Amino acid sequence: MTAAILSLSAVAFTLEYAVTNVANLSHGEILTVGAYAALVVHQRTGSALAAALAAAAAGGLLALAMHAAVVDRFIRRGTPTLVIFIATLGLSFVIQNLLVIRFGAANVAYTIPSGAPFELGPFLWTAVDLEIIVSALAITAVLYLIISHTKFGKALRAVSQNRELARVSGINADVVASATWFLAGLVAGYAGFILAESVGTFNPSFGFGFFLITLTAAVAGGLGRAFSTMVGAIIVGIALEFVGGYVSAGYNLAFAFAILAVVILVRPRGLFVNARRSVFE
Amino acid sequence: MNSQAPEPVAALAVEGLTAGYGGPPVIENVSIRARLGEITAIVGPNGAGKSTLLKAIAGLIRPTAGRVFVEGSEVTGQPAERLVRRGLAYVPQVANVFPDLTIRENLEMGGYSRKAGVRERIEQLFKLFPDLKGSAHRQANTLSGGQRTMLALARGLMVDPAVLILDEPSAGLAPRFQGAIWERIEEIRATNVAVLVIEQNTRETLRHAQWAYVLVLGQNRLEGPGHDLLNDDEVVDLYVGRLS
Ligand SMILES: Nc1ncnc2c1ncn2[C@@H]1O[C@H](COP(=O)(O)OP(=O)(O)O)[C@@H](O)[C@H]1O
Numbered sequence: 183m184t185a186a187i188l189s190l191s192a193v194a195f196t197l198e199y200a201v202t203n204v205a206n207l208s209h210g211e212i213l214t215v216g217a218y219a220a221l222v223v224h225q226r227t228g229s230a231l232a233a234a235l236a237a238a239a240a241g242g243l244l245a246l247a248m249h250a251a252v253v254d255r256f257i258r259r260g261t262p263t264l265v266i267f268i269a270t271l272g273l274s275f276v277i278q279n280l281l282v283i284r285f286g287a288a289n290v291a292y293t294i295p296s297g298a299p300f301e302l303g304p305f306l307w308t309a310v311d312l313e314i315i316v317s318a319l320a321i322t323a324v325l326y327l328i329i330s331h332t333k334f335g336k337a338l339r340a341v342s343q344n345r346e347l348a349r350v351s352g353i354n355a356d357v358v359a360s361a362t363w364f365l366a367g368l369v370a371g372y373a374g375f376i377l378a379e380s381v382g383t384f385n386p387s388f389g390f391g392f393f394l395i396t397l398t399a400a401v402a403g404g405l406g407r408a409f410s411t412m413v414g415a416i417i418v419g420i421a422l423e424f425v426g427g428y429v430s431a432g433y434n435l436a437f438a439f440a441i442l443a444v445v446i447l448v449r450p451r452g453l454f455v456n457a458r459r460s461v462f463e
Numbered sequence: 464m465n466s467q468a469p470e471p472v473a474a475l476a477v478e479g480l481t482a483g484y485g486g487p488p489v490i491e492n493v494s495i496r497a498r499l500g501e502i503t504a505i506v507g508p509n510g511a512g513k514s515t516l517l518k519a520i521a522g523l524i525r526p527t528a529g530r531v532f533v534e535g536s537e538v539t540g541q542p543a544e545r546l547v548r549r550g551l552a553y554v555p556q557v558a559n560v561f562p563d564l565t566i567r568e569n570l571e572m573g574g575y576s577r578k579a580g581v582r583e584r585i586e587q588l589f590k591l592f593p594d595l596k597g598s599a600h601r602q603a604n605t606l607s608g609g610q611r612t613m614l615a616l617a618r619g620l621m622v623d624p625a626v627l628i629l630d631e632p633s634a635g636l637a638p639r640f641q642g643a644i645w646e647r648i649e650e651i652r653a654t655n656v657a658v659l660v661i662e663q664n665t666r667e668t669l670r671h672a673q674w675a676y677v678l679v680l681g682q683n684r685l686e687g688p689g690h691d692l693l694n695d696d697e698v699v700d701l702y703v704g705r706l707s
């Protein structure tokens with residue numbers, strides 16, 4: 183489960199990075215806001231589907247706003263990337279505190295009755311597990327098709343590889359970057375929903391904790407490269423599940439950083455970046 | 464009265480352009496013209512501001528003074544992505560292809576602003592650059608330097624530009640590739656494109672250029688037909704060298 187959720191979160195993060203060169207430290211809050219949106223809508227409508235859509239929509243709009251109000255605004259002024267990076271950290275705390283004001287700092291429960299577990303292969307599954315895996319695979323497939331085959335997807339890659347050349351080719355890089363953040367926000371908001379479903383409780387710093395693991399996975403795979411990131415996320419996710427299952431979930435973060443440290447020492451540009459034929463770009 | 468035919472509108476006219484990167488201007492009050500079916504060259508020492516001039520024309524940096532016209536209509540200050548639609552294509556000196564896109568995708572991006580005919584245009588350009596056709600599905604970063612330059616030219620040509628601006632297309636290439644690049648540029652010129660080119664190899668460039676400008680310290684210094692400048696003592700002393 184962690185692997186599936188992590189790969190969605192990490193791909194969204196890496197897309198944000200790809201078109202702006204800014205590591206968005208408020209990425210976790212997209213997941214958190216997605217989770218709260220899902221909770222609110224679920225309570226009102228009683229529909230998990232409506233909750234999922236609300237999470238994605240809230241995430242998309244939040245990411246769009248982050249890009250327009252902070253990231254793009256600073257980029258246009260020629261602000262150094264490091265400063266923008268710090269600004270997104272500030273934004274993260276602002277959003278967390280707004281959530282505390284609105285919803286309180288305490289954990290809220292978000293449990294969906296998932297029915298009796300059943301056996302499939304060597305594992306025990308619940309309906310929620312299945313929903314998470316299947317939806318993550320479907321979203322991944324759709325993202326792959328968009329990024330590799332559509333005109334927008336090619337423009338996205340062009341902007342990420344060389345913004346000036348994209349512009350002189352006639353691509354409006356600002357529009358492509360905004361649309362990419364929106365798309366990433368949809369995915370991250372939905373990831374917040376399934377993470378909340380799978381954990382069962384959350385609070386305003388919920389996404390921030392998961393973001394640290396997301397960062398590990400994205401950097402391990404190769405930042406800014408959608409499908410390398412995804413493979414990195416799956417490996418880190420499976421490793422974490424292993425540690426969580428056999429040692430203690432309390433060591434998750436420490437273990438994630440250990441993986442990151444090893445990767446940075448051995449392959450500073452990411453596990454798959456120098457592979458002759460990279461999975462994607 | 465001497466009734467002279469009115470001079471045809473220049474494909475590209477730059478008048479008194481001043482631009483830089485936020486600090487003091489790098490180019491000041493520069494004026495140039497480029498005509499359809501001609502190669503126009505800009506030569507001058509390193510750091511003279513040649514690349515900066517091209518970036519200002521292409522809309523990547525905003526001029527602080529002066530005007531730019533494409534085929535008679537003013538485009539001053541328009542952003543790069545809009546200028547492509549006005550028929551102005553720019554090929555930067557370095558980082559002039561999308562490394563992780565395939566050759567075909569690079570060309571598709573070059574034709575991003577076309578409403579139709581992308582596929583047909585790619586086929587036409589494969590005739591002009593046969594080397595690219597065989598490797599259409601390879602990533603651009605697997606190409607040799609010469610092939611990469613060909614791809615960069617072809618990407619710029621995707622929009623059927625009236626004006627093609629080239630920043631040192633043969634820089635860093637082996638001499639035999641430089642010759643091939645000049646052949647392509649001559650072929651492009653012959654299709655009635657206005658080619659504006661910067662080059663390091665001043666002698667070779669002046670041989671090809673119908674008209675050339677010498678830019679020094681960000682300002683116009685001299686201009687004239689390429690062949691005349693080749694015989695100009697100052698130009699030869701400063702930028703060509705007597706033995707080269
Ligand atoms: N991106 C930039 N930011 C600031 N200054 C620049 C930039 N690019 C070039 N310059 C400066 O502008 C001047 C002219 O450079 P350039 O236009 O590249 O000259 P040329 O192409 O004739 O060699 C140089 O002094 C260079 O340092």
Ligand SMILES: [Mg+2]
Nearest residue numbers: 513514515556
């Ligand atoms: Mg230059």
